Amino acid sequence: MITNNKQNFEIITGGITAPKGFQAAGKHIGIKKAKKDFAIIYSQVPALASGVFTKNIVKAPPLYWCEKLINSGKKIQAIGINSGNANACTGEKGYENAVECAKLLAYSLNISEESVLVTSTGVIGVYLPMDVMRKGIVETAKTISSDRDSAIDCAMAIMTTDTFTKEITVKLDIDGVEVKIAGIAKGSGMIHPNMATMLNFITTDVNIEKELLDKAFKSNIDDSFNMITVDGETSTNDMAIILANGCANNEIINKEDENYVKFKNALEFVLKYLAKSIVKDGEGATKMIECHIKGAKNKQDARVLCKAILNSNLVKTAFFGQDANWGRIISAMGATCLDFDPTKAKITFISNQGEITLFENGAPIAFDEDFAFKILSENEIKVIVELQDGDAKTIGWGSDLTYDYVKINAEYRS
Amino acid sequence: MITNNKQNFEIITGGITAPKGFQAAGKHIGIKKAKKDFAIIYSQVPALASGVFTKNIVKAPPLYWCEKLINSGKKIQAIGINSGNANACTGEKGYENAVECAKLLAYSLNISEESVLVTSTGVIGVYLPMDVMRKGIVETAKTISSDRDSAIDCAMAIMTTDTFTKEITVKLDIDGVEVKIAGIAKGSGMIHPNMATMLNFITTDVNIEKELLDKAFKSNIDDSFNMITVDGETSTNDMAIILANGCANNEIINKEDENYVKFKNALEFVLKYLAKSIVKDGEGATKMIECHIKGAKNKQDARVLCKAILNSNLVKTAFFGQDANWGRIISAMGATCLDFDPTKAKITFISNQGEITLFENGAPIAFDEDFAFKILSENEIKVIVELQDGDAKTIGWGSDLTYDYVKINAEYRS
Secondary structure, three states, rough: EEEEEEOOOEEEEHHHHHOOOEEEEEOOOOOOOOOEEEEEEEEEEEEEEEEEEOOOOOOHHHHHHHHHHHOOOOOOOEEEEEEEEEOOOOOHHHHHHHHHHHHHHHHHHHHOHHHHHEEEEEEOOOOOOOHHHHHHHHHOOOOOOOHHHHHHHHHHHHHOOOOOOOOEEEEEEOOHHHHHHHEEEOOOOOOOOOOOOOOEEEEEEEOOOOHHHHHHHHHHHHHHHEEEOOOOEEEEEEEEEEEOOOOOOOOHHHHOOOHHHHHHHHHHHHHHHHHHHHHHHOOOOOOOEEEEEEEEEOHHHHHHHHHHHHHHHHHHHHHHHOOHHHHHHHEEEEEEEEOOOOOEEEEEEEEOOOEEEEEEEEEOOOOHHHHHHHHOOEEEEEEEEEEEOOEEEEEEEEEOOOOHHHHHHOOOOO | EEEOOOOOOEEEEOOOOOOOEEEEEEEOOOOOOOOOOEEEEEEEEEEEEEEEOOOOOOOOOOHHHHHHHHHOOOOOOEEEEEEEEOOOOOHHHHHHHHHHHHHHHHOOOOOHHHHHHEEEEEEOOOOOOHHHHHHHHHHHHHEEEEOOHHHHHHHHHHHOOOOOOOEEEEEEEEEEEEEOOOEEEOOOOOOOOOOOOOEEEEEEEEOHHHHHHHHHEEEHHHHHHHHOOOOOOOOOEEEEEEEOOOOOOOOOOOOHHHHHHHHHEEEHHHHHHHHHHHHHHHOOOOEEEEEEEEEEHHHHHHHHHHHHHHOHHHHHHHHOOOOOOOOHHHHHHHHOOOOOHHHEEEEEEEEEEEEEEEOOOEEOOOOOOHHHHHHOOOOEEEEEEEEEOEEEEEEEEEEOHHHHHHHHHHHHOO
């Protein structure tokens, strides 16, 4: 158990069912050959819900259902998630199938169909196998439980090409009342081709007003899930949902006071932890690159520069090759055509092996190639880009580009 | 000899020195270990010049010199190009070195220094070896000639990771006078890391007004060099230059008449031929993908959608794997967030093996996977995306993403 005193929260074991009043399930129902492929997250009481959805204009049909419910402010009591089939690019029939799944899950759990979200991840452009879905939803609903195993089953059932489950749980103290936040995620690319998508589900028993839940969730998303990249692609199915059921029974958080900040900070940790887990599991990735932009003109420019570096195939292959190739970094930044002054830029690499500055004031610095190689031999590397154009800064995370990325994506369907 | 009757021009052998009044040279001067690394293109009379330069905000110093001369409308008589060192990210000293090279080449050829362009391609962030440059420029200048071998030497001396020279020559008839256009190019990525850059040099003996030369050149650039991509990156050194010395002595083209159109069309062919050659030589590429967007809302949207497809790592790896993965194409288009209607989109693949439609009206079409694989086994594949949002269309060219791309770029400096 790690105590984070500064942040006033503790990391605990438990998973998605740790917050009070939450149950879960994960089963193999037959979409995939053998692995678990259907998950349920259930709250014993209807929960406040906030969500963000892919900006890809080609949205998978289930997302229209979810957005409609979330945007109308409906309380949510269950989420059904299948893996192995994204129900994307499936048109009207795909939407009808999604709604049928929601209705069936509502019926199985004896709750309102307008309190049930459904979503999918997997192959694009194939209709859901509805016979399998119908049988599987009913059966999985019978197995929901609040125990640890169910939380693990749930985290496993949403995986596609992921090589490990991604979950995190924290507890914090709000006026002497224990509040928990838990999250699970899947995704080892921003999109996996066929095996599309980044999905994130957060449960919390905090008692909070809807408006503040939305604010805490959405502002944190911009600095976590929206600042990671594996291959620069936005899936048709990306989504992140938080359910807050109030079962902790803390006095309601209804203003931006100390308690709100405590909750927001703990939630920020949860989201960033999951975001980084996704990058670490990036398709074929051997390294996580944490890129800091400092001294940018404004936050938007900082984000664009940061992502330009992390999305550059040339930067990514250089990290794979452990090559201290700062020229690719400055060139990737320049290619954004943003107005920054390269003659004032400074680039530094940091890892557990040490720190090295390669470029300063628009000109290269002579450096020890062997030492640079040693720094880059680590699995986690920080790239610090210091500009002198303003006060804005940001941090983003990305992966290297490897033979295995090509292998995974060239051979997936064959 | 291929006759293109429709277009009123013929492809001929000859190279950069084929148009009247042009000479060239290419030598090993010692920047690289053994291969040719310095090239000169020379016109016996000062030539009209038009140019386009990288939009990367981090421009290599020699480009500032070139842009200054071109933008001031100066006539140009010589271009000096070194490979093996990009003279990029080298600050004030890099600019001074570039100007010294221009002055030295002017002196060696006994022409005005303001008629001499210089440019570089190769490793970023290393100062030019000026001792080598000084000696090499003088020596190479002594060898300029209009013969075929000099044209080949010149085309070779601008290469970096290129695996073959890229050159094309055409002749056309303007009111009974023979006019020639020739071009050479280098580049096997939009940027090569260290080995940066796409360079294009066109010579023509046509007699034309400056304004029309600019217009014909720049409008064609948008549909040729600006519509290719290997890795979606814009180099610090990218440039394309045309020199028109008027030595063909045709009656001057001074309005947008039939002769102008003839010249423009022939130039379009030259530029597209070179652009496609660059893609075919893309780092690690095994296939050239020609992507057609039809029925787009406007030209700009068509270009963005086309490049989004060609730049998608997931689309590129799918082509490498010969996987008819239309889902990645529609998703890459959607991720642009442009307003198009995916439910009216149609996607077709065409190669010498046949033609197959995979997606229509927002839904997948059942198709024969074996036949699709056969179509994708060819080296050149057309992707036809038909929208129903308007009348705009475009064509772009890209390459697949392969193990060798990763290998070339991960291992380059080591």
